[in-house]
Each structure stands twice: as structure tokens, then as C-alpha cells.
Amino acid sequence: MPDRRNLLRGAAAAAGALTLSACKPVSQTQWVQNVLYTAEGLTRRAQRLFVGRHALAREYSKADIAPVFRANGTINPPTDDYQQHVKEGFAYWEVKVDGLVEHPLTLTLADLRKLPSRTQITRHDCVEGWSCIGEWTGVPLRTVLAMAKPKTNARYCVFHCADPMSDTDNDGVADDDFYYESLDLLEATHPQTLLAYDLNGKPLPVPYGAPVRLRAERQLGYKMAKYVERLELLESFAHIGGGKGGYWEDQGYNWYAGI
Amino acid sequence: MAVTEAPPEPAQKGFLASSRLAGFILYGAGAKPGEPRIPFYRHTIFVRIAHWLNAGILLVMLMSGLQIFNAHPALYWGPQSNFTHPLLSLFAMQNNAGQVVSGVTQIGPWHFDTTGVLGASRLDGFMVARGFPAWATLPGPQWLAMGRVWHFFFAWLFVINGVLFAIYAFARGHIRDLAPNAHDLRNLPHEIVEHLKLQFPKGDAAKRYNALQKLAYFTVIFVLGPLVVLTGLTMSPTMDAAFPFLPWLFDGRQSARTIHFICAFSFVGFFVVHILMVVLSGTWNNLRSMITGRYEIERDGGAHA
Numbered sequence: 001m002p003d004r005r006n007l008l009r010g011a012a013a014a015a016g017a018l019t020l021s022a023c024k025p026v027s028q029t030q031w032v033q034n035v036l037y038t039a040e041g042l043t044r045r046a047q048r049l050f051v052g053r054h055a056l057a058r059e060y061s062k063a064d065i066a067p068v069f070r071a072n073g074t075i076n077p078p079t080d081d082y083q084q085h086v087k088e089g090f091a092y093w094e095v096k097v098d099g100l101v102e103h104p105l106t107l108t109l110a111d112l113r114k115l116p117s118r119t120q121i122t123r124h125d126c127v128e129g130w131s132c133i134g135e136w137t138g139v140p141l142r143t144v145l146a147m148a149k150p151k152t153n154a155r156y157c158v159f160h161c162a163d164p165m166s167d168t169d170n171d172g173v174a175d176d177d178f179y180y181e182s183l184d185l186l187e188a189t190h191p192q193t194l195l196a197y198d199l200n201g202k203p204l205p206v207p208y209g210a211p212v213r214l215r216a217e218r219q220l221g222y223k224m225a226k227y228v229e230r231l232e233l234l235e236s237f238a239h240i241g242g243g244k245g246g247y248w249e250d251q252g253y254n255w256y257a258g259i
Numbered sequence: 260m261a262v263t264e265a266p267p268e269p270a271q272k273g274f275l276a277s278s279r280l281a282g283f284i285l286y287g288a289g290a291k292p293g294e295p296r297i298p299f300y301r302h303t304i305f306v307r308i309a310h311w312l313n314a315g316i317l318l319v320m321l322m323s324g325l326q327i328f329n330a331h332p333a334l335y336w337g338p339q340s341n342f343t344h345p346l347l348s349l350f351a352m353q354n355n356a357g358q359v360v361s362g363v364t365q366i367g368p369w370h371f372d373t374t375g376v377l378g379a380s381r382l383d384g385f386m387v388a389r390g391f392p393a394w395a396t397l398p399g400p401q402w403l404a405m406g407r408v409w410h411f412f413f414a415w416l417f418v419i420n421g422v423l424f425a426i427y428a429f430a431r432g433h434i435r436d437l438a439p440n441a442h443d444l445r446n447l448p449h450e451i452v453e454h455l456k457l458q459f460p461k462g463d464a465a466k467r468y469n470a471l472q473k474l475a476y477f478t479v480i481f482v483l484g485p486l487v488v489l490t491g492l493t494m495s496p497t498m499d500a501a502f503p504f505l506p507w508l509f510d511g512r513q514s515a516r517t518i519h520f521i522c523a524f525s526f527v528g529f530f531v532v533h534i535l536m537v538v539l540s541g542t543w544n545n546l547r548s549m550i551t552g553r554y555e556i557e558r559d560g561g562a563h564a
Contacts (some may be wrong), residue, residue: 015414027398027405038481039412058503123338123512125496127403129331130340210375222358252404258497259411 037254045184046257048186051258057192057217065130065200069124071207072164074179077227082162086220089204090211094197099158099233102149109211112197115139120192126221127253134217138196142189150233151187156245157188158237159214160230181225181246182237182255183216192217220257222248286557287541288457294557297427297464301395306433309424310549317526319413322397325390326406332378332390334520338511346517351379351388359386414491421484426493428480436468437477443470459540465556479529483522490519 008234026032077083085093090109096103119137128130145157161179187193194215197204204210216223223246237243242250249255275404282290302310333348335341345365364371364379375381380392382400393399397409428434447470453459460469468476492498493505493515509515537545548554 010421014369033405036412039408039415041410042415047497047501051497055500057500058339058506064338070340094535099448123496125512127330127407129327129516130333130335130342132336133339195515218500220496228282231554238314248404250377252408254407254411256405259495 018240040254040256043259047256047258051218053186054191057122057219060123060133062121062135064133065121069132069134069199069208070126070130072126072128072221074165074226075207077163079164082227085162086210087204093211093229095212095228095257096230097233098147098149098230100154100235101233102151105142105144105148105185107144109197112144112195112212115143116242118192118194119198119249120194120215122192122215122217126220127248127257131204135198135200136194136196137198137201138146138194138212138215140191141195141214142191144195144231145185145189145233148231148233153235154180154185154233156184156234157185157233157235158182158234158240158245159225159228161225162227162229162234177247179225179227179242179247180241181214181223182234182240183214183223187216187219190216190218218258220259222246223251225259271498281457285539286542287459287544288539289543290541290557294305296555296557299554299556300552301548302552303431303433304552305427307549308413308423309420309427309547312416312420313424316413316417317530319409319545320417321523321527322395323406323409323413326396326401327397327403327410328520329390329396329401330382330406335513336510336517338506340513348376349373349390353388359388362388411472414488418488419490421480424480437473437480439470439473439477443473446470447474457539461557465554475529475532483525483529487519487522489528490515494519520524 041089080259093109095107095109095112098109116139117137118140119135121133121135122182124132124134141157159181163179165177165179183193192215195212196209196215197212199205199208209224209228212228213226214224234240234241235247241247244250245255246253286296332339332350333342333345334534335345346367348365350365351359352363354360359379361372361374362376362380364373364377376392377390379386379388382388382389382393389401398404399403427438450470454471459465460467486493489505490509492502493509494512499506506512506515509518529560544555
């Protein structure tokens with residue numbers, strides 16, 4: 001028997017969808033979006049024109065460190081794999097570097113800690129609008145990249161993470177889509193771009209991306225991937241995830257997050 | 260006072276001329292619609308286009324800006340966010356079942372119940388937690404990514420339009436029409452009284468901006484405009500790296516965000532007064548002068564008295 005209540009529900013849902021589409025058709029119209037998104041390229045080119053390659057983000061003093069640094073996004077990856085690493089104190093955590101490199105690498109956390117480090121007290125700017133100052137210690141990414149020797153056609157560094165996100169590629173399988181991000185090699189080789197393993201002098205706590213996260217101090221927070229386990233050098237990220245260069249980019253956020 | 264440029268023309272005839280309301284709509288408070296008026300070419304085509312572009316751009320900037328603000332509806336002072344002591348915040352109160360029941364606006368130590376407008380408002384029939392209500396934001400529902408995309412595209416248009424206007428104003432001497440001079444400032448108290456009595460300039464005096472107009476237009480175009488752009492740029496981490504004087508100038512990124520917000524509502528404040536003055540001094544005459552350039556001036560009553 002077709003349930004009348006279900007029928008009514010279906011009708012209500014359809015009406016709701018119609019109302020919704022009447023409320024925000026402009027923002028959902030493809031050509032409008034295409035036009036509006038052109039500003040991102042303009043902004044990126046303009047900032048690259050006026051901002052030195054290695055212009056440094058301001059570094060603050062210890063007194064400026066936020067008493068409570070806000071943790072955002074994933075704050076505890078729920079997978080068995082990750083929870084096992086937590087139990088082991090990340091003793092077996094590895095960061096792989098592969099893709100378009102002459103020397104693919106596998107670095108343990110101990111390997112990373114042996115490399116020359118950089119400590120910087122910087123301001124973290126979230127896309128939502130808030131800012132927090134924290135002290136980060138880690139390996140400059142350019143040190144790791146120099147070891148791996150990117151091939152000449154490598155243009156982007158993609159960061160693959162251990163935190164599962166909702167079913168972003170809509171293949172019906174939840175938890176097989178992980179957070180990812182990407183930087184071009186200009187931003188990846190900036191002196192303040194780190195694979196950070198300490199926050200405020202202590203090993204990175206889980207909510208902030210333990211054991212290794214990215215710091216890209218001239219970008220917004222969502223670029224700074226947490227729980228990093230693989231760096232992949234690529235000529236194009238079109239075939240990764242939704243093809244926009246990052247988890248949030250696939251949801252419509254700008255790839256260039258210098259603004 | 261003799262006006263030589265054009266012969267006086269009889270204004271609207273018949274019913275319109277005799278109706279008091281029509282007189283108000285055409286020429287504003289205290290206007291005599293039957294009186295002959297002198298046409299005067301008030302705004303150049305360049306100014307008119309820049310004006311209307313700016314009006315549309317600012318509307319999009321305001322609404323998309325409120326959408327962005329809604330992602331974290333709180334303001335702070337200094338470089339970072341002191342989450343426990345915001346200068347201003349909009350938040351919702353929930354009952355034990357987790358339903359949003361009221362919206363609160365906090366400004367410093369004060370709390371105001373602003374249910375339905377600020378902190379909590381209806382979206383598709385449900386009371387939801389959101390800073391500004393859906394009717395004030397672009398897009399309507401919570402959609403930070405798209406709000407940013409609107410904002411940054413129109414930010415470019417705002418800057419380009421503003422820079423072109425500034426170049427025009429300086430190149431063609433329009434800046435002299437806008438910048439208040441010593442005479443204007445001396446005249447200010449007198450003009451404030453005249454405005455409060457709804458007595459607007461007539462004759463030749465109506466061809467120039469009066470001191471209050473100059474002060475308002477000059478401040479909005481050459482102070483508020485650059486300020487909103489600079490505080491906007493200060494929120495960019497890349498721009499801060501390149502130009503450290505920006506966060507220095509505004510005492511930090513979060514202060515810049517707060518000033519940016521105040522600028523946005525200063526534009527709203529200007530808009531309200533601007534519309535009020537347009538209506539009081541003749542909706543139709545003013546609107547036409549900004550569309551076709553033609554403005555009709557009443558003869559200076561004093562000269563004939």
C-alpha cells in the first residue's frame with residue numbers, strides 16, 4: 001500500500017527543494033560561479049606580483065602566544081589505524097614523499113626530528129575569521145623537498161592526511177575519502193612552510209594534527225593539513241579527490257588562500 | 260539673483276503641480292511645484308555610472324560580508340581572538356532538547372535579546388543559530404565558500420570603480436566640488452540649522468554641494484572607501500607578510516576585522532541619511548539628476564522678495 005504520509009512527505013520535500021532553488025538560484029548558477037571564481041586567479045597573480053617570494057609572515061614573541069589555541073576541523077581521527085598510532089605514541093608514524101621526485105623517501109617521526117628544525121611564533125588565520133598565535137617547531141618543507149629532489153615537471157605538493165572525511169566523492173563508501181591539501185612549489189619552499197611536530201614546545205597534541213602537520217604561514221588555516229602521512233609531487237592535482245586541490249576546495253573554497 | 264544659463268521653464272502643470280504630495284516627491288520639502296525652475300546639468304555621465312555601479316557593488320559587498328561574518332559572528336581587538344572576551348558577539352541560546360530558542364547580541368558587558376534578527380532567526384521555517392538573518396546575507400543560507408567568492412569578486416570591482424572615480428575627480432577638477440574648504444567649515448553651524456529646518460539651498464547655491472554634502476561625500480569616498488579596502492587587505496595573511504605596516508596600522512588583524520565591520524555599517528549609516536536627504540530634498544529631482552544629469556533649481560526666493 002502506498003503510504004499517504006510518505007506521499008505527502010515526498011511532496012513536501014519536492015516543494016522544499018523548489019523553494020530552496022528559488023531562494024538561492026543565482027549563487028548556484030554555473031556561469032555566475034564561473035565568472036565570480038575568476039577573481040581568485042586575479043588575486044593570486046596580483047599578490048604574487050606585489051609580494052616577494054620569501055616575504056615572511058610576522059613572528060611574534062612568547063608573550064603573544066594564545067592561552068588556548070582553538071582546534072578546528074578534525075580533532076581526533078576515528079580510524080583504528082590512527083588510534084593504534086596514538087597508543088604507540090606515533091613511534092611507527094611515517095611520512096612518505098613520492099610522485100615526481102628523483103628520490104622517493106620514507107621518513108619516520110624520529111628521522112624528521114633529526115633534521116634541522118625551525119621554530120616560529122606565528123598567527124593562524126582561520127577562514128571563519130578568527131586568529132590564534134602559537135609557537136610551531138618543525139622541519140622546513142624545502143629541506144625535505146631538497147632531499148627528495150622534485151623533477152622539473154613537478155608543480156604542486158599534495159598533502160595526504162590520515163583523517164577521514166565524509167563521502168566527498170559520492171561513491172557511497174564513507175571513510176575512504178581523506179583530508180588532503182596542496183601547495184604550489186613557491187609556497188611549499190617558503191622558509192616558514194614547515195612539517196611541524198611541536199606546538200608551544202611540546203609534541204603536537206592530537207587535536208592540532210599529531211604527529212605532523214603543515215604550517216604555511218601566508219595562507220589560511222584550511223591549507224595547513226593535519227595528520228600528514230604522505231607528500232605527493234605532481235604536475236596537476238586534477239585527478240586527486242574532487243580535482244580542486246583540497247578537501248575544502250572540493251567544497252567550493254578557493255585553492256589560493258593567501259587572502 | 261539672476262540666473263543666465265537658461266530661461267526659466269514652467270514646471271509640471273495640472274494636477275501634479277497643484278498636489279502638495281506631488282510637489283514633495285518632485286522637489287522636496289517646502290517646494291512650490293508651480294514655480295518655474297531652471298534646468299541645470301548636475302552630474303556628468305561618468306559620475307552617474309560610477310555612482311550606480313558603486314550602489315550595486317556595495318549592496319553585494321555588504322550582504323556577502325555579513326555571510327562571511329556569520330561563519331564566526333564575533334569581533335575582537337588586537338592581533339588575535341580572545342574568545343572569552345569578544346567586543347561584540349551574536350549567539351543563540353538553546354533549550355535542553357538542543358532547540359534554538361533565542362538570539363543574543365553581546366556588546367562589551369551588555370547583552371540584548373535580539374531573537375529573530377541577530378543571533379537566532381528563522382530559515383526555512385526553523386529557528387536557527389546565525390549571526391545575521393538570511394534576508395541580509397548573500398547567499399541566504401549559511402554558505403561561507405560562496406559568500407567569499409561573491410565578496411572577493413566584487414571587492415575588485417569596488418576598488419577598480421573607486422580608483423577610476425578618484426582619477427576622474429582629480430583629473431577633471433571634480434575634487435574641488437567635493438573637498439570642503441575653509442568657507443564651508445565656517446558655514447557648517449549655519450547649514451546644520453538650515454538642514455534641520457529642511458531649508459535647502461536655492462538658486463546658484465543649489466548648483467554646488469553645500470558644506471554638509473561635501474563633508475559627507477568626501478569622508479565616504481576618500482576616507483571610508485580606502486579604510487574599508489585597507490582593513491580588508493589586512494585580513495589577508497599574504498598581504499600582511501608583504502606589507503607589515505598594514506597590521507601595525509590597525510593594531511592587528513582582528514582589530515582590522517573589527518574596523519572593517521564598523522566601516523561596513525558606516526556605509527549603511529551613510530546610505531540611510533543619503534536616502535533621507537534625497538527624499539526630503541526632492542526624490543524625483545535628485546533621482547533624475549543621477550540618471551539623466553538634469554536637475555531643476557528653484558529660483559532664489561530671497562532675490563525676489
